[in-house]
Amino acid sequence: MKVTLNWIKEFLDDYNQNKISPGDFADILTMSGTEVKKIENIGSKYENIIIGKIVDFINHPSADKLSLCKVDTGTRIASIVCGAKNFKKGDIVVTALPGAVVNGMTIRENKIRGQISEGMMCSEMELGLSSDSEGIMILDESFRVGESFSKSVGLDDIVLELEVTPNRPDCLGVIGIAREISALTGIEFKIPEYDFDKRLNIDSNFIIEIEDYNLCPRYTAKIFENITNIQTPLWLRNRLLMCDIRSISLIVDLTNYIMLETGQPLHAFDKDLLYSNKIVVRRAKEDEKIKLIDDSTRILDNDMLVIADEKKAVAIAGIMGGKDTEINPDTKNILLEAANFNGPSIMRTSKKIGLRSEASNRFEKKIDPLLTLYAVGRFEDVLNKITGYGIKGCIYDNYKKTERQRNIVLRTDRVKQILGKDIDKNTISRIFTGLKIENRIRDKNIETIIPSWRYEDLEREIDLVEEIARIYGYDKFDSIPTTVTGRRGKYTGYQKAVREIRQSLCDIGLNEVINYSFCSIDTIKKFRLDLEKEYSDNVEILNPINEDFRYLRTTLLPSLLKNVRDNINHNIKDIGIFEISKIFKKRSDEDNDTLPLEINKIGVMLTGKRVQKSWSEEERNTDFYDLKGILEFIYDKYYFNSILKIEESDYKFFHPRINGSIRINGKKMGIIGKIHPLLVMEAEINQDVYYMELNLDDFVNNIRKEKKYKAITNFPSIDVDLAIVVDEEIKNDDIVSEIKKCGSSLLKDVRLFDIYRGPQIEKNKKSMAYSLNFREDSRTLKDAEVEIIVKRILENLGKKFNAKIRE
Amino acid sequence: MIQKLLKNWLKLQRKNLHKIMDEKEKIDDINNLIESELVNFTRELDNVKSLSELESVKTKYTGKKSFLTVTLRNIGSLPVQLRPIIGNKSNAARKKIEADILKKEQFLKGIEYEKKLREESIDLSLPGRGIKAGRKNIISSVIEEIEEIFIGMGFEIAEGPEVETDYYNFEALNTPADHPARSLHDTFFVSDSILLRTHTSPVQIRYMEKNKPPIFIIVPGKVYRRDYDVTHTPMFTQIEGLVVDKDINFGNLKWTIETFAYEIFGRKRKVRFRPHYFPFTEPSAEVDVSCNICGGKGCRSCSGSGWLEILGAGMVDPNLYKFVGYDPEEVSGFAFGMGIERICMLKYGIDDLRLFFENDLRFIDQF
Known part of the structure; x- marks a missing residue:
């Protein structure tokens, strides 16, 4: 909301004696909760622009x-020298003298076609x-030649742009702001005497019918007849202009002026266009139509309130007037x-x-019903001053x-309890008096009576x-340390693990x-997530910003792939990224009132060159095992004596064969694979992309990390290398677990150190070479013991996988 | 020369073999000879510069023909009573010589090894074999920084759902359906009563429902508002704080926020509290720090005011306690909330909010 300083001053007695600079004024308001x-x-924009009079003119000689x-x-x-033609001798004009800035241009004395021009007359x-x-611009005779233009037309003013908080409808007008300043500075607040006919309802020539007082507690109206339709005076027009309101006609301008001043919205109908001398405030009929003064046609429903004559709606209550009855040049x-x-009803309608x-902005915030009479009176007062309308006619x-x-009742103890400072009760009383809150000190209490305009808040x-x-000043309260006895700040185990994992992934x-x-239906379809039980059931937003934001994502995959694409477009091609975020999934039950599942996931995506x-x-391109290495890295940090397995899977967004589920100690915790090449191509990415997603909640909540000391033994271990030839289909995991099964407790470690395919072995076969490490913790192991075990292992591998030892 | 001396000495011995001579004199003679042998040795050793020079010194003083070797070999020809004295003396001298030579030899070998190593130079300026550090997202790192500040003040971290009920997001926060403040939060709805949380404040209620005072928590998390333009993203990040206990007051709020602001923005910044309005706190405040660009004089960054808003705060409205079953006469508390992206922008001078969610690695790599 914009207000001007001079306007506010009209309601403050002897303001100018207080010598408050505009900056200080703004600070005082800001520090009271109404931020400037x-x-x-505005005045400074019109420096060196004055009122002039054309005493004579001739045609420019050339x-x-x-x-x-x-x-x-x-x-x-x-x-x-002037290019306009619309003036005559004796006209009062606006003259910019050298030094003035007009339209961003500084006026200088110069020669135009050989003639000296010492300024400019302005439009x-x-x-x-x-x-x-x-x-x-031609002004009337009342303007004094030589005077500053801005002063003559009310533009020598300061405009303040305010942010009025929603709890202060009383501050949505100049008067309210003046009242605040008064409470904050002690400058006396006064409302000038207005001239208006104060008689209420002395006849029943005009009838106001209110259907529901809950929706419209008060409707005040006054008829003004045979008004003189003159131009809005410049000072009034300019005040509206400074407050960002366009001048339309005297009557409309006056309604806006009074609203800005009092906070009470007004509306003027052309009375002759109303059906009869009766206004009905009623709910709209279903599908009732109304054309508004902004030329839009609205279809209403039964929840909305309208102002109607006996035929039809003429305004949407509190929001906008109708086109059919609006003030026009012929209005009498x-x-x-x-x-x-x-308020709430207006807010609902306005939203709908x-x-x-x-x-509507003012009504929403529940303005004071006592304002209506005052606003009508002030309208008459200003109208009379401008047009000489007179003081006449009653108010309905x-x-x-x-x-x-x-x-x-305020307990001063409570003040101390909440604010942490003893404020003297006389000081409190003075603050209340400044706010026009009647009050009386009774022992440690202060009894108050709240004025009508603060009733709601x-x-x-x-x-x-x-x-x-607020009035005492937030800056006058001391900072008081809180005591720390009996508590200790810390992360929970879960929080700590998540932050550690984040750090670890950055470290590698x-x-x-x-x-x-968010994600779009396009994305869901493209990644065929709707076909995967794990990734369907997206939560839908009823009012998305656009289709890209209609659903909540069930996987981080599409977002990360987009990040990869965007960065490749910036020519960053070798990428390793991760995200830790929640995914959302509708719960399976039908109940609409349950919250969806929220699961913390960690997604990791690799592409481009790894080395x-x-x-x-x-150089070396990223492959599946780089990603698996990252998985093993975080797994190894948190899972002792555990089993990590990648199980072949069938996710549609992965390559059909590079496609796995992650199981830790048998529990499924995520997925890992190569993004389906068609999806990658569709995203216009020309390189392989690998992705892994872990359920972070499961991963962290099942961490197995019992720390127990085991004595270190110094007995030597024996390493045995073993190469076997097996069919291509035989999996490393199966071979290793078979080796481990036969290896007894003496086998401490199995490490695959070579895979060979080539001319030295049969087609469709591969040679797998393992290094086995044996140790007995309590004594020195004999070669013969190990030989027996290795023999047993080879026998079993032979039986199980048809493995042949490679000599 | 030594040979000559030795010969003379031996001649003398033989000549006086059967005479009783002044033994002391004889011993002195021999001692003098050994002493001078040692002096000569030390001088020569000092001049040795290489292993080959050392070899010749070694031969000269410990070889077959050296004075000490000859003396010791001929010790049997001396009078019995002189043998141990001369023998001991010679042995000691020989040991010292051998030890010195060994020391010198090690020293010289060290020098020669060093010389060889000096020939094995590499270009230290070649780049190392890459272990490149990745970057934490700026939002995560600022959240963690803030968390650590508050943990230091005895706070714990609480979290809550991002999809919330109207009850927790608005109603229990003193913002019933028709409240004007609702229009400040443009909300994404999932159903009539379920929405994407517009702030982290619902966690206040959820936490108080499950816990009794004293409560000292902060709540980081994503929040959502239906706004998308140059200065708004539909999702952003907040940190909420809540303290409830006996005798918590506005002064405590000021201390906590000031401590935080000094930690995150530096001691030189000023902090000011300005009255504001939030439905769930009373009294409410907005908190500003002095502008670091103009130092508080007013510039474009702070739109002339000299201050930059960092967070909203206030004393918990007693109505909230009724929702969670606390006695508002017994306990009091404060709450605060801030936008992480805004803190990041102020802290690092970032001028475009959209950068936070574009995930341009050229941006992420800077923090």
């Missing part, structure tokens, strides 16, 4: 389209007042509305039809009075505590990415 986002000195004017600037007569557009660039008689609507307005007011008075004792802190060269949790060509090494 921006301060703009240019048909230009005139050479003599302009009285108050101190002298200046020669100015409204050049002055930033409107889009009117047709000719220069108006019906002015100042109503109070139910997707239309917010200055009015339909108001179902509700309780607006609230008494709250000052409900409880704690609300008063906040008011005290992977970079951590973080992606949005770069260098002065000492040959």
Whole structure:
């Protein structure tokens, strides 16, 4: 919300004697909770621009389209060359003298076609007042020649852009801000006396019917007849302009002006376009249509409130007026509305039809119903001052009075308990008085009566505590250390493990990415996730930003593949990345009210070269075993005496044969494989991509890491190398577990050290060479013992896998 | 020369064989000879520069014809009473010579080895065989940094679901359905009552439901709002803090936040608390740190104010305690919340929010 400093000052007595700079003013407001986002000195934009008078002019001797004017600037007569034609001798004009900045250009004395020009006469557009660039701006006789332009038209002002918090509807107008300043500085707040006819409902010439007082507690109206349709005075237009509101016509401008000043939205109907002398505030009928003044047509429903005449809706209550009854150039008689609507209802309607307005923004926050009379009166006052309308006619007011008075008792002990500081009760009392909260000190308590405009936000004792802190000043409270007895900050085991794993993966060269949790139906289909039980059941967002964000992801895979593609596009081709994030899955039961499953996953993706060509090494592309090595690395950190197995699987997004499930101690914990080459190609990636995803929750919660000391023995071990020839299909895992089974407790380690395929052995066979390490912890092992075991191993391998020893 | 001396000496011996002579004199003579042999040896050894020179010195003083060898070989020809004296003396001298030679030999060998090693030079400036460190995401590292600060102040870390119920996200946080503050949180809905959490604050309620004071927790996590433009991403990261105990007050809140801000932004920054409004705290505050670019004078980065907003905070609204069964007269507390991306931007001068989720490795690699 924007307000101007001069406007606020109208409600502060003797403000100028207090010598508060605009900057300090802004600070005071900011430090009271109404943040000043921006301060703009409007007056400084109009320096060296003054009111001038054209005393004479002739055609430019050497240019048909230009005139050479003599302009009285108050101190002298200046020669100015002008391109416009819309003036005559004696016109009052806006004159930019050398040094002025107009449209971003500094005005200088110069020669135009041989004639000296000592300034420029400005159009409204050049002055930033409107889009009117047709000719220069001509002012009426009331302006004094030589005066500063900005001062003459109310632009010598400071605009403050405020952020009013939603709990302070009373601050949505100039008056509210003035009241705050008064409480904060002690400068006296005053509302000038207004002239208006205060009589209420003296006749029943106009009827206001309210269907539901819950939705509309008050509807106040006044009829103004035979209004003089003159132009909005410049000072008023400019105030609206400074507050970002476009001038439309005097009546509309006045409604906006009063709203900005009081916070009470007003609406004016062309009374002659209403069906009769009756207004009905009712719920809309289902599918009732209304065309609004923004030219949009809205279809309403029964939850929405409308203002109607006896035929049809003429406005959506509190949001926007209807086109059919809007003020137009021929309007003679108006019906002015100042109503109070139910905030939540306005908010719901505004959301539903997707239309917010200055009015709805105020009603949403529950404004004070006592404002309506005041706003109608102020309208009459200003209208009268501008047009000489007079003070006449009663106000029609339909108001179902509700309780607006609230008494709250504040315990000073409570103040100390919450704020940590003893604030003297007289100080508190003074703060309340400044806020216009009636109060009386009773022992250690202060009894208060809350004013109507704070009724909605000052409900409880704690609300008063906040008011005290706010006005007293947050900066005046000391910092008090909290005591630490009896507690100790720490990570849980789970949290620690997750952070360690993250660090470990970085330490081995992977970079951590973080992606949005969303995915699109396209992605789901492309990766055929809907066909995998583990990866289907995406949670759907009812109101996504766009289709890319419609679902929550069930796997991190597509996001990481996108990261790979994006980086390859930046010519970074050798990539190792991981992400630790939650995935989401609908629970299988039908119940819509249960929260989905959330599982922490860790996804790792590798692609490109694993070893770069260098002065000492040959380059090597990433393959499956690089990724498996990473798996084994984190597995080895956390799983002692355990079994890690990769089980062949059939995930559709993986290569049909490089496709595995990860099992640790028999429990399935993730997947590992090569991304299906077609998916990779589709993503326009020209290199193999490998991916692994672990269920981090399962992985961490099943960590097996009992630490127990075992004596180190110094008895020598015996290494035996063993090469066997087997069929291609025989898996290393099976051979190793067979070797281990026969190896007895003496076999401490089995290590595959070579695989050979080639001319020296049969086709479709491979030679696997293992190094076996034997040791007995309590004595020196004899070669003969080992020979017996190795013989047994070979026999078993022969039986089981038809393995032949390779000589 | 030695030979000559020796000969003379032996001649003398023989000549006086049967005479009783002044034994002391004889011993002195021999001692003098041994002493001078040692002096000569030491001088020559000092001048030795190579192993071959050392070899000749070695032969000269310990070889067959050396003075000491000859003396010892001929010891039997001396009077019985002189033999042990001369023998001991000669042996000791010989041992010393041998030891010195060995020492010198080791020394010279060391020098020669060193010389050989010096020929084996490599180019130390060649790059090492790569173990490249990866980078933690900036968001993770700043979260961990913040966690450590608070752990140091006795906090624990709590977490909660990202898909939440309306109850935890709004209602129990004092934000009922028609509350105006709801319009500040544009929400993604999964159903009428289930949504993507718009802040980490629901964890406050979940944690209080399950635990009794004292409560000192911080809550990191992803949150979601239906906003997507240059300054908003539909997902971002927050850290929430909650402290509830007997006698927790606004001064404690100030201390905690100031301590945090000094740790993360440095001691030189000023911290200010400014009144604000949140439905679930009262009194509420926004917290600013002084702008590091202009030092608080006002510049473009801080839009002229000299201050940069870092977080929202306040005393827990007593209404919340009713939702979780605490007695608001018995306990009090404070809460705070901040956007991690914003902290990162302020800390590292990052000017584009979208960088955080584009996962450009040229960005990730910088932190």
